[in-house]
Amino acid sequence: MNTKSLVCLFLFVVSTVGCRHEHKHPVDFYYWKADVHIGETERNYFDSLACERLFIRLFDIDLQEGNPVPVAKIKRFDATIFPAEYVPVVFMTNRTFANMTDKKIDELAEHTLKLIRDIATVNRFPEIREIKIDCDWTTRTRNAYFRFLEILKERSAKKISCTLRLHQIKDKKQTGVPPVDKGYLMCYATSDPTGDDSANSILDISLLKAYTRTINDYPLTFDVALPLYSWGIVTNHLGQKKLVNGLSADDMQFPFFRRTGEYTFEVEQDCFLHGLYINKGFTVKLEEITPSLLTEAKQYLHRKIDHNYRIVYFHLSEGFLKRFTIQELK
Template identity: 35%
Template sequence: MLRKTGFVGFIICCLVLSCVVGCKKKKSTARTAFYYWKTTFTLDKTQSSLLKAAADNRLYLRFFDVAWNDTRKEVLPVGIITLKQNVREFRITPVIYITNKIFENLAVDQVTPLAQKVNQLVNDIAGQNHIPYQSIQIDCDWTIGTKNRYFAFLKAFKSLNKKSLEATIRLHQVKYADRTGVPPVDKGLLMFYNMGKISANLKQANSIYNAADAEKYVRYLPTYKLPLDIALPLFSWTIQIREGKVIQIYGKIGQKELADKTNFEQTAQPNIYKANKSFYLSGIYIRENDLLKLEILTQKQLNEAAGQVSRHLAHLEKRNIIYYELSTIAASALEAKDLEEVSAHF
């Protein structure tokens, strides 16, 4: 009887140990990185420290935009980056933003020449600044009407550039993938922000991220036909509202400006401010009684966003979690451990 009891006890111990080991959360293999989107590249001490400590110097650097010029009826590069410091220590992925309007106007036989010009400019910038790169990312909010020309551009660019090719993916392009198509690239980058409605309604949920709007899209992620990295927001903006209408959105008006009691007073809603007078703020006209709605994500909301999207993703080793973007005030307010906590969800 003792032998039987001992054997049963041994089996129970094994089961408990197995449960403990099996239930232990698997360590994240995700890698943190940052976007940098300004036209002049120079990092201050805080930004340099955060990039190194949180992201091991992984940086997605916008090289230039490509836009359609209505006057000249042609495609032109815009906002070509100027690098004010040595970047050899950074692990850089070039990013090119291409407006969808190009593919609304471009003839089919002009797609490959465009790919040649973009590839040449990328390599010129990389060569002049001693930037070796293994992958490149194209950012374009294509539509059903432009997908064929955009996808043809990606194929032509890939054949020329020979590096790993990534493309940004908006949430609506995941939900309606059967209509918008899946770009012919090696990997996608899901932009998990800018998902809500920008509205003069003061009770409208945060348009940068809110769980209710996100939930309309995340259930489509498991079946998406590309491996996905994730972009999360490290920025804020302020919506200027006048007489019940949205006037404009400003990235350069933040908590610091709105906290100035000589210009604004906080309303009963903590993120809504009212102008005390008419004045100019950094060249922006603010009229007396204008309402300014600050939208920003807290550390808690960042973790909520990461937790929500990570639950719906197919498994991917060494997924890149890219924060947009390094030069913002919101990024400077964070420490490496804060972002490590968020990235650990993946």
Template identity: 35%
Template structure:
């Protein structure tokens, strides 16, 4: 049974799972147990435009080999949508997303779907299309008693919220990774603070998500080349620079305190991005407790 229940009013500790295969090994299981993680947001698939001009299609679907029978955590399906995929019959797209998510959860024993989260980096030009999709999804999920949540990027706080029951404020990717002089592109409190003037009156219930990952960035002649995901996935010249960027626990905690001083409800659920073995080893066990507490 993958789905766990929590007491009303209890603070929630959660993680994102963003890998292409769902696998809870002993290291991840120990992390979930040790830090009392009650909720896992799992990216099920992406929605991308059809290259031949047809209807948008699912892509990069997660492979679910097996779910531990005693996992006993709430699993929240998450779908990432490219803005270019919104130019379609959005009610049909909403129906496709919801049906596929339910089918995947049932087939793989991920538990009853009680919440669905949509992630889309919408902008002013794609806002209306995204909100239209979300309204269709909200109508459909409401009939099934499913909570609909949406990721909210910091710059989106200045505008109206999408039709949703809940927003997750993404407190990461705050700076330009392509700037070799930017020392804190993942999370810089100085980049976060200007947006917090909008958070108090933002008319959508909010929780917050914080980064525990790092970037290894390849620069050539001072120009950004790409993110290095392993030591040998990109050709590296002798004159190149590999710059490591990782958020500090101090900055994560500072941002959390600043956010919660303006929106105390953001403390009701703290989400870490994301659950993988490299990130688990990146910080001390007490560091994770400090973030959650």
């Protein structure tokens, strides 16, 4: 190969790589509230980011008296508010699938599908193309959960997708690869918020990197889910912990709170914190997603993942959205 040909080949490779790294990942949102309220802020972000899909949680499934039942069902709303594709999401507890017979699994899939269809009809969903299941399955429940997904696909004739936790990507040989059309990699909830770890349990970049070292070997197409939410971890005098959702640094104001660290505070006066009554001497650890942390995560994933993917933000709520500009979410 002559020098001119080598130069042309080099320029072609560089331009190809450059195009990939300039790729913009399209953005969608989750909606996770039972009482639906879509205001001007939510509509503005959804429209400005040219979102095409809203992943909307319809209900949870959990065990009650030994039987799987739907709980926390979404209240009635008007799905025509967005000219978008609505993807129904069902959250299912892992214990739901413990010790289930094949017959019970088949019945659960049928009942789940019927309730999805009923809610979609009442709320005027456009055509459903995809159903998404959210479950943190384990090696013990894997077979039952995977059968449920197979039956759901067979009886719905729809595209079936599911969430993928980071540990399920890392330990795919133990947890298995779910029989779905697509996965959604949850790049959040990286550790236990009630533990003693000083790291941000919502999103810790070092843990994200550790769990995704071999991510490109995962044999299933997936998009990426990223967090926008925040919370505070309140610890009382006995060391008991409670999560308070939606907290930000603006809530930690003098004279009720005294900063003891970059993200930690001590309660100086008895008060209410987002409806929770707390006493003097309690401590609060604030965990939130800042624009810089979100950007760092997105840049790492962009460099790491070798296929094109969409980003789904958790979730579409004014309280979280207003912390970011439109540009920061693109």
